Amino acid sequence: MLKPTVGPIIGHTTTNHARIFLRGELQNNALVFAGIRYRRLGDERWSKGTFAKLTPLRDMADVIALNDLAAGTEYEYQAGWFSPMSPVHTVETVQELPLQWPREIYRVRTPSHTVTTPRAYIVGSCRYLRMTLGMPSASHLGDRIFASITKLAQHAAPPISALLMTGDQVYVDDLNIIAPDRKLKEILRKYRAAFSQPNIKTLMSSVPTYMILDDHEIEDNWPANKSNDDDYLYKNAIAAYELYQASHSPAHEFLANWQPDQRLKRYWYQFTEGDLEWFVTDSRTRRNLSADDRRILDAEQEQALCNWLIHSPARVKFVVTSVMFYPDRKTLGDDAWKAFPEQRLRLLETIRTHRIKNVVFISGDVHGSLTSRLTHSDDPDFEVHTIVSSPLCNSKLLPYAKASTFILDQPLARTAAGDYRHELTSEVISQDNFAHLIVDSEQIRVSYHDRDGNQLQSTHIKLR
Incomplete structure (x- = not known):
């Protein structure tokens, strides 16, 4: 996988949800997918990847939503894009590929539930x-x-x-x-x-x-x-x-x-x-x-x-x-x-x-x-x-x-x-x-x- 050409940009984030924008690059009309995986800070195991298919109609960019997050929690995530060998892959099938994720690790924190928190x-x-x-x-x-x-x-x-x-x-x-x-x-x-x-x-x-x-x-x-x-x-x-x-x-x-x-x-x-x-x-x-x-x-x-x-x-x-x-x-x-x-x-x-x-x-x-x-x-x-x-x-x-x-x-x-x-x-x-x-x-x-x-x-x- 390659680093995003634009992003990742963390957008709307709630106590249990985060939207992350990223862009890849067109690869000779081949399929291109973007992906994100994440884990709580301190955990060793990454989540399964969440993927989106990138198209020229959206300038090879998309937003991936992460759900079921915990409130007031810091997460690490990795983001990248790639073009698979097979032309028949989908966002579901690429989850099974043995991908090598970009080394860079980013962090995002979800807001706290506590109303009185400054x-x-x-x-x-x-x-x-x-x-x-x-x-x-x-x-x-x-x-x-x-x-x-x-x-x-x-x-x-x-x-x-x-x-x-x-x-x-x-x-x-x-x-x-x-x-x-x-x-x-x-x-x-x-x-x-x-x-x-x-x-x-x-x-x-x-x-x-x-x-x-x-x-x-x-x-x-x-x-x-x-x-x-x-x-x-x-x-x-x-x-x-x-x-x-x-x-x-x-x-x-x-x-x-x-x-x-x-x-x-x-x-x-x-x-x-x-x-x-x-x-x-x-x-x-x-x-x-x-x-x-x-x-x-x-x-x-x-x-x-x-x-x-x-x-x-x-x-x-x-x-x-x-x-x-x-x-x-x-x-x-x-x-x-x-x-x-x-x-x-x-x-x-x-x-x-x-x-x-x-x-x-x-x-x-x-x-x-x-x-x-x-x-x-x-x-x-x-x-x-x-x-x-x-x-x-x-x-x-x-x-x-x-x-x-x-x-x-x-x-x-x-x-x-x-x-x-x-x-x-x-x-x-x-x-x-x-x-x-x-x-x-x-x-x-x-x-x-x-x-x-x-x-x-x-x-x-x-x-x-």
Whole structure:
């Protein structure tokens, strides 16, 4: 067996289930299979291999689900791909072959059942990897920060439960001015390059990774900048996104046999760890820009989000939106929630009138990081927080956000019932960085780190 050409990437992981993405390579039209075997840390005997048949229709990649795992347990696993001699093999018959597995051993930990266990997460967005003639140039710059995240994760207490990548994991449009990539094979090549760099590959092979797209997975400021001939681009960009980012996410719901449903109905999804819940929104592909019903989330998604906010028993509710919920930018803000004030106000009023506590919005996009608190002038019980983390790696062509980038001297919204007012609770970080979140019984500690892992600042959000 050979090492994966991309991956392994650990995706959605529960107390008894893990999804692992990996890619092989086409072998002269011969059959190709990918496989994974695993064991508890400390055990000698490996499980039987679990296999998937790889096809060119999926870029020789697939997701293998591991089931019947134990909660709060660390596992070792091996992953690889091969082409058997016989052209009649199936995923069942290859289990009987005497395979020589790649020597590299990876680790994954399932979350604990214990509700009160402190949890930790890494949050980041906007990872620019410059491509020249289909190859990454100066790739060490786009990969450097992931070595620091891996080092932190290897020593973190509590252990890192997940890596949240909240948009612009791949810049499909980085050469739009010179030679735009529009063909599927060109976009897939970018994904392979982006996810096979050594440091990000090491990180994603050991930490469950949850992703959601933003505009650069398609085109800058999509769909506002959409032209008449962009349907072809969108079709190919979305096909690549579904394969490399959505395939291992909870967007693929469980079937009765605890296998992921191959049908993908939507890109937004939810997941739970203990008494913490995450609602990862698709704030990019379901937009309605018409004047009579402007929406950043479609009606179905908005209703699902409101129902979750109202009825979920979670102690802390994280809402991921790739673009900023607040504060608003002074300029270039029409790509974010600033341009959809009616829908934003509906969400805020839902939170306020139902007295929902400990709602935290997580976002990226702006190439600057900050935390901010939102209150209401006439309702002392209302409080919402936002945590922004961006960028993991900036382009030299794009500026970093600063405090002066944002509208901070006026209410976010005015209503007959009072004003929504916000204030920064941190400095604005204007350099490459990532956020480390620790959630315990009393607070969320948010620490930002630079690309070398050095802590830049730390803030605390008190839970109610």
